[in-house]
Amino acid sequence: MGNRITVPAALCALLFLMVAMPHVGLLGQYGITFLCSMGIFIILSASLNLVNGYMGEFSCGHAGFMAVGAYTSSVVGVFLFVPDQVFGQPWLPMALTPFAFPVILAAGFIAAALAGLVVAIPSFKTRGDYLAVITLAASYIIKSAIENVEAVGGPRGFAGMGKIVQGMDAVVSIPWMMVWIFLGVTFTIWILRRFVYSTYGKGVMAIHQDEVAAEIMSVNTNKMKLIAFMLSSGLAGLAGGLYAYLISFVNPGSFTILRSTECLVMVYLGGMGSLTGSVLSAIVFAILLEFLKPLEQLKWVAIPLLLILLMQFRPEGIMGNRELSDVFPKLKRFYRFK
Amino acid sequence: MFDTVIQQAFNALQLGSYYSLIALGYCLVYGVLLLINFAHGDIFMVGAYIAFFAATYIMGQHALIPPNSPIMVKLVFAGFFALIITAAVSFAIKKKPVAAGQKNYSYPAILGGIFITITAAIYYWGQGMKLESGADKILVFAVTMPLTMILTSVVGVFIERVAYKPLRLKGANRLYVVITALMMGIILEYGNLSLLGTSRLSFPTLLPRIVFDVAGAKVSITKLSAIAASFLMFALLQWIVTRTKLGMAMRAVSYDKFAVPLMGIPLDAVIVFTFFLGSSMAGLAGMLYAMNFPVLDPFMGALVGWKAFVAAVVGGIGDIRGAFVGGFLLAFLEVIVAAVFSSELRDLISFTILLGILTWKPTGLFGKPKTTKI
Numbered sequence: 001m002g003n004r005i006t007v008p009a010a011l012c013a014l015l016f017l018m019v020a021m022p023h024v025g026l027l028g029q030y031g032i033t034f035l036c037s038m039g040i041f042i043i044l045s046a047s048l049n050l051v052n053g054y055m056g057e058f059s060c061g062h063a064g065f066m067a068v069g070a071y072t073s074s075v076v077g078v079f080l081f082v083p084d085q086v087f088g089q090p091w092l093p094m095a096l097t098p099f100a101f102p103v104i105l106a107a108g109f110i111a112a113a114l115a116g117l118v119v120a121i122p123s124f125k126t127r128g129d130y131l132a133v134i135t136l137a138a139s140y141i142i143k144s145a146i147e148n149v150e151a152v153g154g155p156r157g158f159a160g161m162g163k164i165v166q167g168m169d170a171v172v173s174i175p176w177m178m179v180w181i182f183l184g185v186t187f188t189i190w191i192l193r194r195f196v197y198s199t200y201g202k203g204v205m206a207i208h209q210d211e212v213a214a215e216i217m218s219v220n221t222n223k224m225k226l227i228a229f230m231l232s233s234g235l236a237g238l239a240g241g242l243y244a245y246l247i248s249f250v251n252p253g254s255f256t257i258l259r260s261t262e263c264l265v266m267v268y269l270g271g272m273g274s275l276t277g278s279v280l281s282a283i284v285f286a287i288l289l290e291f292l293k294p295l296e297q298l299k300w301v302a303i304p305l306l307l308i309l310l311m312q313f314r315p316e317g318i319m320g321n322r323e324l325s326d327v328f329p330k331l332k333r334f335y336r337f338k
Numbered sequence: 339m340f341d342t343v344i345q346q347a348f349n350a351l352q353l354g355s356y357y358s359l360i361a362l363g364y365c366l367v368y369g370v371l372l373l374i375n376f377a378h379g380d381i382f383m384v385g386a387y388i389a390f391f392a393a394t395y396i397m398g399q400h401a402l403i404p405p406n407s408p409i410m411v412k413l414v415f416a417g418f419f420a421l422i423i424t425a426a427v428s429f430a431i432k433k434k435p436v437a438a439g440q441k442n443y444s445y446p447a448i449l450g451g452i453f454i455t456i457t458a459a460i461y462y463w464g465q466g467m468k469l470e471s472g473a474d475k476i477l478v479f480a481v482t483m484p485l486t487m488i489l490t491s492v493v494g495v496f497i498e499r500v501a502y503k504p505l506r507l508k509g510a511n512r513l514y515v516v517i518t519a520l521m522m523g524i525i526l527e528y529g530n531l532s533l534l535g536t537s538r539l540s541f542p543t544l545l546p547r548i549v550f551d552v553a554g555a556k557v558s559i560t561k562l563s564a565i566a567a568s569f570l571m572f573a574l575l576q577w578i579v580t581r582t583k584l585g586m587a588m589r590a591v592s593y594d595k596f597a598v599p600l601m602g603i604p605l606d607a608v609i610v611f612t613f614f615l616g617s618s619m620a621g622l623a624g625m626l627y628a629m630n631f632p633v634l635d636p637f638m639g640a641l642v643g644w645k646a647f648v649a650a651v652v653g654g655i656g657d658i659r660g661a662f663v664g665g666f667l668l669a670f671l672e673v674i675v676a677a678v679f680s681s682e683l684r685d686l687i688s689f690t691i692l693l694g695i696l697t698w699k700p701t702g703l704f705g706k707p708k709t710t711k712i
Binding site: 056058060118121125128134138140141144147148257264297298301304308311 | 373374501504505511513514516517520521529644689692696
């Protein structure tokens with residue numbers, strides 16, 4: 001009976017702590033921002049793990065889908081709530097923002113999932129390095145398409161999301177972004193876990209092992225690939241939307257190959273095909289990035305070097321394809337992962 | 339109207355020659371190792387930088403050796419630099435094993451010769467000569483070109499040795515090699531950025547500004563040199579691959595990597611030679627590119643390298659003719675798009691073409707479809 005309640009109770013306690021701590025003064029603005037970026041990293045890493053870990057393909061265009069989500073969420077939010085010179089007067093009053101915010105994020109999710117089709121459809125025929133090229137090309141195409149749209153500011157970027165966060169603050173003063181990111185992380189982990197250990201997830205793992213054999217054993221490979229790619233890119237879009245509202249400014253320059261590289265490092269650090277591994281590695285990576293801050297440009301020598309060394313000496317990452325409950329079996333008393 | 343068409347055609351030819359030169363490198367490495375060397379575009383960038391430093395150094399704009407110092411100090415400096423280069427070379431060429439009791443002096447002799455030559459060259463040029471006149475510039479050009487090609491290929495081979503070879507020996511998943519290549523490219527870009535800062539270097543003019551008039555279009559000699567170099571290089575490569583023993587070995591390796599060492603073909607040497615060829619082409623392309631667009635920045639290789647890869651895929655990767663034709667095809671397409679629509683849409687169009695080709699005909703124009711046995 002205990003394992004039915006443990007995890008939700010722990011999550012609620014965490015959420016309560018997150019809301020309460022800044023009020024008491026235990027958590028400053030720096031800490032909040034750090035935790036938020038960590039949450040976004042967790043979403044990115046877990047969602048990429050679905051394609052790169054569980055399905056064994058190599059997608060390195062994750063930043064492109066993140067960009068789609070970020071821009072869609074920003075544009076929808078500004079269009080609904082903020083007076084803007086391009087989109088005109090707001091449609092809805094600011095007081096509705098806390099209720100409408102999930103819808104805004106969902107818009108980003110759906111748009112990014114649709115953008116995932118660009119990769120999913122070629123993946124029916126191509127595999128391996130060519131698919132890697134397709135994902136990269138897709139992210140380049142998305143970035144360069146955004147740069148060519150003047151309505152969202154082209155290469156200069158797009159702002160105005162800050163007002164929405166302020167509007168939420170005016171309703172109830174709690175660290176809204178942290179709460180939303182926490183909910184987003186919870187949603188991501190929940191849906192991925194449900195997906196991966198369902199029949200669909202079994203099909204995805206079968207594709208990883210041997211595509212032809214999976215097809216023969218009645219796995220509808222095209223359908224599986226389509227769902228996996230769309231779910232993965234949709235979650236990346238969710239992360240993008242949260243990111244856009246966190247820093248209240250988006251520009252195409254923040255969704256380059258470097259951003260995709262960050263996601264790749266997290267996935268391979270955590271272990272391909274391990275959800276808890278990708279959460280752990282995202283936390284480790286966020287802390288690592290904080291330490292690498294003073295290096296500035298050299299950071300981008302250190303991170304790829306880390307990934308190269310990983311590939312050479314421990315390609316399976318921290319956890320391999322095991323979950324936390326496989327490493328510490330006692331945890332199974334509190335929750336069941338598989 | 340007609341002269342603009344001719345002018346644009348020459349521009350496209352010039353652009354195509356860079357794409358082709360880089361695409362040839364992609365193609366060679368892919369043909370032999372079945373590896374998409376994502377760092378290749380950045381090797382092109384490194385080539386441009388090496389050309390810049392070689393040219394300015396030979397022209398005496400910065401001295402490697404502190405001037406007005408005694409001869410011994412100068413020699414020690416020159417020897418130090420030569421030692422680094424010789425070490426890199428010895429890393430690349432392997433010592434031949436000999437039977438017991440025999441003495442083989444060829445390996446130390448070659449290395450010693452290289453060491454002494456480089457020491458002498460650095461000693462001679464390292465104090466900074468002032469080369470100003472046009473004839474001197476041509477000499478600088480003639481020395482810089484082979485130097486750039488050799489040094490760039492050393493960089494390419496070095497990357498292969500430290501990053502790809504260990505993975506290959508472990509028999510690691512091909513995915514890991516691709517990731518490593520991608521990361522290598524990023525390291526080259528940002529390593530360059532942190533070493534040299536964001537200041538953009540401007541390439542010196544080496545060739546005289548002679549402009550030919552072809553049917554109303556103005557064609558400079560640098561443009562012509564780029565086009566000529568790409569055609570010459572393609573001819574050379576075609577000859578190497580089809581007519582020499584090494585080329586035959588390359589084709590054999592690409593046919594069957596496992597049986598080849600059993601036939602007495604040195605697999606490692608063939609792979610090193612492949613990287614050597616490909617990277618030297620990229621270096622040459624980098625130098626010619628820098629001569630035409632004389633502003634260097636660390637990220638110049640990323641996009642051009644990508645375009646070249648698109649060209650290689652369009653032609654059908656693994657086929658030299660395909661890569662060569664694909665480069666010119668892509669360049670003409672881009673120039674037409676830029677002339678008809680706008681230059682901002684160029685990248686978008688070329689990547690869309692890549693996506694279309696990969697979904698519709700993954701083997702490209704010249705490629706042959708492979709069957710996989712189950």
